[in-house]
Amino acid sequence: MKKNVIFWVGVKNDHYAEKYGGWEWMDISRKTWEYWCEKHDVIFFPMEKPIKDDLVKYRINWQKSIYCFDLLDEAGIDYDQIFLVDASCMAKWDMSNVFELTDHKFTAWRETDNLNWVYDSVKGYEDFFSYKLDIQKYFSSGVIIFNKSHRDIFLEFKDLYLNNVDRFVELQDKIVHKGTEQTPLNYWLQKNKVKMNLDLPFTYKLTHIHRKEMFGNNWQLKEDDTPYFIKYGKNWVFNGISKNQRTEVMSQVWGLVKHNYIKNQNINLLLDSINEDKHTNPTTTSNKFKSDVWEFFQGYDDKICVEFGTHKGQTTKVLSYCFKHVYTININLESFAAAKMLNVGIENITYVPFNLYSDRDLNVEKSNVFMIDAGHKYPEVIHDINRCIKMSADGDCYIIFDDYGLFPDLKQCIDEYVDIGKLKVLKKIGQLKGTYYPTTQNKVLKDYEGIICQSV
Numbered sequence: 342m343k344k345n346v347i348f349w350v351g352v353k354n355d356h357y358a359e360k361y362g363g364w365e366w367m368d369i370s371r372k373t374w375e376y377w378c379e380k381h382d383v384i385f386f387p388m389e390k391p392i393k394d395d396l397v398k399y400r401i402n403w404q405k406s407i408y409c410f411d412l413l414d415e416a417g418i419d420y421d422q423i424f425l426v427d428a429s430c431m432a433k434w435d436m437s438n439v440f441e442l443t444d445h446k447f448t449a450w451r452e453t454d455n456l457n458w459v460y461d462s463v464k465g466y467e468d469f470f471s472y473k474l475d476i477q478k479y480f481s482s483g484v485i486i487f488n489k490s491h492r493d494i495f496l497e498f499k500d501l502y503l504n505n506v507d508r509f510v511e512l513q514d515k516i517v518h519k520g521t522e523q524t525p526l527n528y529w530l531q532k533n534k535v536k537m538n539l540d541l542p543f544t545y546k547l548t549h550i551h552r553k554e555m556f557g558n559n560w561q562l563k564e565d566d567t568p569y570f571i572k573y574g575k576n577w578v579f580n581g582i583s584k585n586q587r588t589e590v591m592s593q594v595w596g597l598v599k600h601n602y603i604k605n606q607n608i609n610l611l612l613d614s615i616n617e618d619k620h621t622n623p624t625t626t627s628n629k630f631k632s633d634v635w636e637f638f639q640g641y642d643d644k645i646c647v648e649f650g651t652h653k654g655q656t657t658k659v660l661s662y663c664f665k666h667v668y669t670i671n672i673n674l675e676s677f678a679a680a681k682m683l684n685v686g687i688e689n690i691t692y693v694p695f696n697l698y699s700d701r702d703l704n705v706e707k708s709n710v711f712m713i714d715a716g717h718k719y720p721e722v723i724h725d726i727n728r729c730i731k732m733s734a735d736g737d738c739y740i741i742f743d744d745y746g747l748f749p750d751l752k753q754c755i756d757e758y759v760d761i762g763k764l765k766v767l768k769k770i771g772q773l774k775g776t777y778y779p780t781t782q783n784k785v786l787k788d789y790e791g792i793i794c795q796s797v
């Protein structure tokens with residue numbers, strides 16, 4: 342059965358490894374496209390080796406374009422549409438199925454990042470093609486979609502190149518100095534009157550992210566630190582930056598978004614994506630605490646959870662994969678800005694600005710699980726427990742407390758509730774009694790870091 346194909350170009354050439362700061366960025370790109378292909382039942386076809394080894398005469402950009410159909414035929418793939426992308430692109434996890442948007446035409450995106458470059462390049466090849474190119478339709482060849490009906494035109498493009506290779510190399514490297522196969526492909530398709538779709542949103546080819554100021558966010562609102570390109574882009578193209586910085590930039594982006602590319606989440610991957618344990622950030626819970634919560638609440642994914650105290654949303658992230666929905670409560674909006682970035686793409690978290698120690702009711706769904714980690718003074722903890730009891734839904738009500746062994750007030754309060762039979766201890770969790778925290782106020786844990794109780 343015919344399938345659509347991502348034709349992904351990632352040729353690691355040892356000779357250029359230093360110039361490109363290594364090839365780790367290619368591995369990152371690949372993970373995003375493999376995930377996207379699986380999600381949309383699309384074939385992932387990597388081109389990892391050149392067909393011709395002479396990369397001066399046959400640049401990879403030329404090779405991908407002229408040998409793409411040969412490679413697919415050789416592999417015996419029954420293709421319909423082909424999306425040609427290279428390894429500087431990352432597919433956003435929720436990019437829609439772009440094959441459905443093409444009208445089955447040759448689909449590309451206009452090149453608008455450097456118009457002077459485009460003009461010079463077009464002028465440079467004008468005599469060779471003896472054709473007046475409509476520059477308004479000039480597209481970038483890094484991200485293009487075509488289909489079986491374009492096979493002949495591409496094979497003829499191959500002949501054109503192979504019959505004129507020396508002239509093309511001379512124009513490319515000695516005369517025009519503006520690009521490789523992109524401008525010739527523009528000429529070839531226009532001259533041959535190929536019908537094009539150039540009108541899809543630019544977010545499917547989000548190039549030169551820095552020029553569009555999309556690495557930033559709306560810092561004036563202080564609402565959400567997630568960079569614009571992550572929120573609004575669909576296919577992020579990391580070009581226009583120094584080649585040797587690509588690994589660094591793409592690794593940072595991957596660190597922010599990788600939790601969205603996992604089909605079956607597990608706690609180790611989650612902790613890795615949170616990337617801070619209590620030693621580096623004393624305000625969050627420890628990895629041990631998070632792992633214990635994860636383990637205890639497997640099978641509770643139909644329950645609602647309310648978290649008191651968001652901080653950077655690190656425990657929130659774990660809770661969001663345990664429960665159907667998480668309401669995380671904080672007094673301080675800046676906390677949400679950081680938490681929203683850490684948890685970008687996670688849709689079952691609602692951020693609720695609220696002062697927990699006011700007398701107002703907290704207006705969220707009744708819940709079965711509460712995670713308490715906001716105020717640590719005796720009256721605040723009493724207030725928290727009473728609020729949980731008031732807000733609890735039918736069925737069992739669980740309350741998870743952080744800092745049980747760290748703050749004497751907190752421990753005293755919980756112990757008293759246990760003594761009078763209002764709370765039952767189910768499990769002590771997290772770091773053990775005696776653990777030394779050099780950076781926290783109370784230094785040594787007098788009991789376990791946390792405790793899971795049930796309201797009786």
Ligand SMILES: C[S@@+](CC[C@H](N)C(=O)[O-])C[C@H]1O[C@@H](n2cnc3c(N)ncnc32)[C@H](O)[C@@H]1O
Nearest residue numbers: 625626650651652656671672696697698714715
């Ligand atoms: C210890 S941190 C929470 C850490 C978080 N649970 C984690 O594991 O990463 C406490 C949080 O409670 C918030 N907080 C303090 N007082 C509050 C109040 N009255 N109402 C709501 N949030 C409050 C603080 O702004 C802070 O973000």
